[in-house]
Amino acid sequence: MSGAGVICGEEAVEAHPERSSAMKVRLTAANFIFLLSMTVIITACAGPKIRAIDLIGEDFRFLPETIRVNEGDTVQINFSNPDVVPHLIDLPAFNQHIALLPGGAFTLEFVADKPGSFQFVCSVPGHEEAGMVGIFVVDPKP
């Protein structure tokens, strides 16, 4: 096996091949920092990720209109309503429903446990028809 590498999402971090025999090298400060950094990278890659997304409901729109996560992510949608009218978010595919009064904020948290494209809407009468619609995209596990 040539130089050890760690793949994390789109990023690839190549371990230094010249250090493949690190076990034979005495533990210098540089080696210690290298090993510590690799531990941090591996820990960051392990297990599902938490994806925090700010979502604003305003002027009969969701901003952003599209939310994209990966299957298995724990999703935190920080939904806020700076408007002067109430707004709701209904994402039935993940059993998420919340109503916000003007000026309100709430964080929805759930696991994106299935891939696909799912619509979410504001179900205050007339708001969906006015365009208050968004898409929640869950990319499948590779």
Ligand SMILES: [Cu+2]
């Ligand atoms: Cu609304």
